Amino acid sequence: MSERFKTGMRAALMAAMLAAMTGAGAQTYPSKPIRLIVGFAAGGGTDLVARAVGPKLADALGQTVIVENKPGASGMLSAGLVAKSPPDGYTLLVTAAGIMTIAPNFHANPPFDTFRDFESIALIVTSPFVVVTNPSLPVKTLADFNALAKSKPGSINFGSSGTGGAPHLSGELYKRMAGVDIVHVPYKGLAPALADLLGGQIQASFADVNLVLKHVEAGKLRALAVTGRRRFSVLPDVPTVSEAGVAGYRAETWYGLSAPAGTPAAIIARLYAEVRKAVDSPELQKQFVTQGLVPSTFTTAEYSALIREDYNKWSKLIKEANIRPN
Structure with a gap:
């Protein structure tokens, strides 16, 4: 048996063992409390969304869900923390459009990469x-x-x-x-x-x-x-900007949930399903609309596409207009 063959067999065995361990972890998930990391102080939009969804997730998953506020650097400190956390589904980032698509464009060395360091889970609401x-x-x-x-x-x-x-x-x-x-x-x-x-x-x-x-x-x-994709229920007679003549215009903030890159697909799918049930509940539907938020129906793939679309849009605008933050 050649040394090259032995090396290949060892690599294949290690990959199989890792896959089995990951699968087992996903099957028993969650077995301990889950942290929702919020990049802003209590009382802001990101925090309100986290505290609305958190209890629903806790009930559905049978585990404590803890909201932790980690403000700083326009929310980027929180994203950097989550990006470096183990990809096991126990440390999640409550995302905001500003953190993922705007703030990185104003920093030469942001503490995370919007696309490389995260797995998208769910878009919760748009604003x-x-x-x-x-x-x-x-x-x-x-x-x-x-x-x-x-x-x-x-x-x-x-x-x-x-x-x-x-x-x-x-x-x-x-x-x-x-x-x-x-x-x-x-x-x-x-x-x-x-x-x-x-x-x-x-x-x-x-x-x-x-x-x-x-x-x-x-x-x-x-x-x-x-400025959103469609008219807002509390202002039904007010058209969208696109309807009113500026075709294709859309500008909105949003809040979602993402996990560290490498989090098992089974855990992502479980979290997406429970977030979707929470957002679809009559209680949160009413609460979000009252707060000026639009509950989302996006899939995980659609959420990922939104992040990339908005990142590219704002990056291009910031460069072309030579915008520098306060």
């Missing part, structure tokens, strides 16, 4: 923005807004929570796709931007639904369009 204006601006539709912006380049401004954030990038993408010259005004947070929008100091914003809904309903702001 579209609403294009809103102060009623003093003489527009009632998105077509009116575009016509005014084109007739007076640089005269209309839009506020955001800060340079490089999703609301800002949504506006920059809109400028390019609609062919309008509107001026970005960055704020240090959503609250001051909203206050100035209501006060008329700025004229427009790409804002979270839950922040502006009551002001739209009260007539203090005018909703021109929503």
Whole structure:
């Protein structure tokens, strides 16, 4: 028996043993508590989604599910932690669009690779923005807004929570796709931007639904369009940006669940099934819509494709517009 043959046999045996061990681990999963790592402080969108889904997963899996907040570096510290964790299904990342598709573009050496270091599990919810204006601006539709912006380049401004954030990038993408010259005004947070929008100091914003809904309903702001794939249930008469004339436009944040690369497919499938059941429950459907979120029906493959699509879109925009964060 040649030495090459012996070496090949040993390699094949080791691979078979590893596969058997992995399969056995998947069959007994979960046998200890599961950690959901959140890259932001308690009370934010990522945290709210994690704490909504966590108890449902715990009930379904028969194990404790612990939400751990690990804020820092725009959520990237949490992603780096999970990327380096054992791929056994016990340390999972509650993903956000900003962590996976925006923040890495602003760092020369991010602590993880969005595509190489993770296995996608499930998209939980999306969070579209609403294009809103102060009623003093003489527009009632998105077509009116575009016509005014084109007739007076640089005269209309839009506020955001800060340079490089999703609301800002949504506006920059809109400028390019609609062919309008509107001026970005960055704020240090959503609250001051909203206050100035209501006060008329700025004229427009790409804002979270839950922040502006009551002001739209009260007539203090005018909703021109929503930025997601389809109309939002709490604003049924407001068209999408794409419907309103900027074909193909989509800009939204989202939250999902991912695992370290190499996590067994059986564990990914089990987690996906339980997340889907949780999101489909009447309780979470109602809770998410109330919070301005759209429950997802995406498959694991569709979630993976979304991450790549958004990463490429924002990366291209950030480079072309030479955007630098605050």
